[in-house]
Amino acid sequence: MPIILATVRGYVLEELLARLLQDNGYRLLVAADQDREALKDSGRGLLVRGRGTTHQVDVLGELDLPLPFSLPLRLFVEAKHRNRRTGIQHVRNAYGTIRDVNEHYGTQTPGAYHIPMKRYQYQYALFSASGFTRPAQEYALAQQISLIDLSNPGFDALLAAADDIATQIVDLAAKAGLASLPLNQVRHALRHTLGTWPTNVDDEDFPDLAAHIHQMRGPAGESAFPAPAFGLAVAHDREQAGLNVAQLRDEPGDEYYESYEYYQDSPLARELPTGRLAAIVTGLGDVGLDNFVLGFPPAPFVLVLQVDNPEAFAEYVDNAHNTDVRVTLDYPRDRRDNRPLSKDWEIVPKDGEAGFRLSFTLPAILADWMLSGEVPIWSLREAKSTLLSSIAIVRGNRVVRLLYQPHRG
Incomplete structure (x- = not known):
């Protein structure tokens, strides 16, 4: 995937929200082994089977409570962390995804008969750091898509944390000469840091990440590296802190990306340096979600x-x-x-x-x-x-x- 800062910010925010889901009774689904009938692994993450096709999901949680006379609930989470309001096209995509996956069912039953026994009720929650357009809100309310506006000042620290970590990851990718972001590696690192990687799911793709992150946090679980200075989401504050204000820009043509053009001629790496990635994401372990x-x-x-x-x-x-x-x-x-x-x-x-x-x-x-x-x-x-x-x-x-x-x- 192209390395666009706004997109990376959204991925980091999604992982923080996954931790919020886990803290609120949801079991996180991260690998196809957790449900082979409904889920499928891909090179870019997890896929959910629908009636017509499969759909990529960044964060998927299952409410870990029995609900009488109801199908088990599963929740898609998507986050947009950029400087403009989220539009109706993203809500339409959410609705199309939910409708298709809710019409898929499993037939895994003993014997020769295939009875449609295994089904879930999927829902969709779309978070946005800059709010939503009015058409997006009208469509979402009509189609039962949950929109959560994070533009309230109470979420500033959470958004600033996602912004700071994403900026450091983009910077590391540029210095490593990567033309695209190794999304699976980044997600694994974030999930090990936040404690959202299930203990009963093997981490076969990046087995050394967990060890690196554990080492970074020290034997007492405290980070051996200083946490990022959260709260630098305002351009003036970034400038005072010595950070590049252009890093706040969203588009690939901005000077932040153009300043790294010379990396494109170097041999391309496939992964980020594990130790340096672990040092960056470890700071997220200090982000409080208790409030x-x-x-x-x-x-x-x-x-x-x-x-x-x-x-x-x-x-x-x-x-x-x-x-x-x-x-x-x-x-x-x-x-x-x-x-x-x-x-x-x-x-x-x-x-x-x-x-x-x-x-x-x-x-x-x-x-x-x-x-x-x-x-x-x-x-x-x-x-x-x-x-x-x-x-x-x-x-x-x-x-x-x-x-x-x-x-x-």
């Missing part, structure tokens, strides 16, 4: 909830007695007409001793509709009691529900 939780409302979208006190949150919701948590939903609003002043919503437990609160944003198209001034007060209350009435979160092998309870008085 993010996936929330699943009874609506065609997924919420990324930001936790202000991860320790208090974990202690409270991991209590076996707190399966249903009564909460209120609040938002900054105009005291005169009660209209929202911000797109940020807050979830506050009714139990005053809980010690935490969660925040989230609705899909932009819904938030804009509410902020337009055309929505009467009762409609906002209706949104709380319908779209946000129950937000499910997965903790280990438990489902905890955040149940909306209106204010009284």
Whole structure:
């Protein structure tokens, strides 16, 4: 694959999101050996079989919980980390993929008869660092494709981490004289660093990566190399830190790529230097994801909830007695007409001793509709009691529900 910085940023972000999936009850699927009927390995990663063709998937998670009267759930994750909004073409591609794979079924049964027994319900979540166009949002809501907008300032550190690691990987590839990125090698390195490579799946392609990464992090699991200076996503900050501002540009014709043209005449390598790659990705082990939780409302979208006190949150919701948590939903609003002043919503437990609160944003198209001034007060209350009435979160092998309870008085 051509080495385009924006694309590499998306790959790194996807691996961080894979860790978020794993932390929220999903089992990650990374190799065909985990399900030979539905999955297939390729030179560029994992393929999922559909009725008409196979489809490449970068991150695939299976919800590791039995759901009565439902097919097992599998989730495609795709991330776009670039400087423009994600358009409808990417949502159309997601819909076409989901429709095709949901019509595939396995027939692996004993004896001579082939009974369509093995099936899954596939869903698609598309994350974007710069938001989505309005047509993309309208189409996604209609076709049950989840769009997650990461342009909120609360995600700045996460995006900056992906940007810094991707920039270093692109720089290493250029210095190594690679004409294309060895995607499998990069993914293996990221997954070993983040702990998302399943322990029961052999790593036959790059067996030395895990050892290198373990050595880099030291016997106590701490990095022997300084972590990247996360938070340098702003061009001014990059310049002050001595980094090339042109690295923020997305297109192959930018000066960042042209400055490395002389590498194209050198003998091409097939892989990145293992030790140097391990040293780069090891910094991701210091990225904290404890302050993010996936929330699943009874609506065609997924919420990324930001936790202000991860320790208090974990202690409270991991209590076996707190399966249903009564909460209120609040938002900054105009005291005169009660209209929202911000797109940020807050979830506050009714139990005053809980010690935490969660925040989230609705899909932009819904938030804009509410902020337009055309929505009467009762409609906002209706949104709380319908779209946000129950937000499910997965903790280990438990489902905890955040149940909306209106204010009284």
